[in-house]
Amino acid sequence: MRAALYDRYGPPEVLYEGKVPMPAVKPDEVLVRVRAVSVNGGELAGRTGKLRLVTGRRFPQRAGIDFVGEIAELGPSVTGLREGERVWGFLGRTTFGSAAEYVSVRPRQIAPAPAGLTPVQAVSLLAGGTTAITALRDKARLRKGERLLVRGASGGVGSVAVQIGKAFGAHVTALAGPRNLGFVRGLGADEVLDYQATHPSELGAFDVIMDTVGTQHPAYRRLLAPGGRMVAIAFDIASPLSSLSYILGSAVHGSRRVRFFSGNPRHELFAELTRYAENGDIRPVVDTVHPLAAIAAAHRALEAGGVRGKHVIEIRH
Incomplete structure (x- = not known):
């Protein structure tokens, strides 16, 4: 065959x-x-x-x-x-x-x-959908009315995560590249922002962050509201040991834990x-x-x- x-x-x-x-x-x-x-x-x-x-x-x-x-x-x-x-x-x-x-x-x-x-x-829908359900429901325990940020919202996982987040009743903010803003908005996101033109400090607070990109974990972790949860399905390939060490360290230091998983x-x-x-x-x-x-x-x-x-x-x- x-x-x-x-x-x-x-x-x-x-x-x-x-x-x-x-x-x-x-x-x-x-x-x-x-x-x-x-x-x-x-x-x-x-x-x-x-x-x-x-x-x-x-x-x-x-x-x-x-x-x-x-x-x-x-x-x-x-x-x-x-x-x-x-x-x-x-x-x-x-x-x-x-x-x-x-x-x-x-x-x-x-x-x-x-x-x-x-x-x-x-x-x-298959790989992205199963990953998004596991991340948002099982790892982050996303609840109706919470504020969700999806990084990499136009990709194979992020594009389904936006839709799953809306199905769970969340207010979804999505980050994507400039050419994909309309595409992500069409998936149902409440707010769509150009990640190239938006610094993390401009975004406000979120109850849940789903990160499909793998970079700048400290900057985005600081956006978590009290009791907030961040789920990462990627790490920085340019400095993998540093990135993974930070994720693991977040489980010990501080209340805003970054959860990493591979489905x-x-x-x-x-x-x-x-x-x-x-x-x-x-x-x-x-x-x-x-x-x-x-x-x-x-x-x-x-x-x-x-x-x-x-x-x-x-x-x-």
Whole structure:
């Protein structure tokens, strides 16, 4: 079958479309015919070698962590699912390989995909939506009427976080680049500001800050109101040790803690996201659709920045 591969760590150009064996289906697994995957920051880190302690040095390696498709085969011990059922799911935060024609997964890694959305539309919500729900509901415990600030509001996670924040009843202030202000405003944000022209000291106080950027944590932490919570899903790659040390230190010093997490969602969270999508609380956020053969171009585009939602790989069979 066709799959996105690379034979060494490096820039986007190391990626190519190649051939790999069809995955074997264990008795407790399902085979999913993949229709679409999105491009995520974790894959970029994997491809460049920043996760080599986990991914190792065996090549070729694979790309893709999420997927939307339909069940092609059921293992003999799997119940409650049927062939042809439309599903979406996630391989794992450091398990790559969904950018392929088929994947084999356990039932807890999938859930029914939202009705009324194409695979391309649905997959644009998956990684960002599960991350946003975990960050805002479980980590920050965002409540109705609270003031929420979303940094990086036009990206794959931030664009869904704006919508999830509004679904939770928060007053949402969003920071984005100048060309994306209208796009973010259309997602429902109450206030949209150009991050290039807005210093943190001009922003006022917030009950919850969701940071998808990873820089200037001290400056933004100071914006938290008493009892405020800040959730970071990124750290400063220019000085990772300093950035992570600050985040960890915030748990010990002071009341305004910065919570950092890397998501690894399962069935229940996918099912909840499906309900939000089918209820119309969130809508797809597709920047550009690429064929599997253009996987390198998709990675290059995400690295270039300025993204509006997700770069999506559509896999045609």
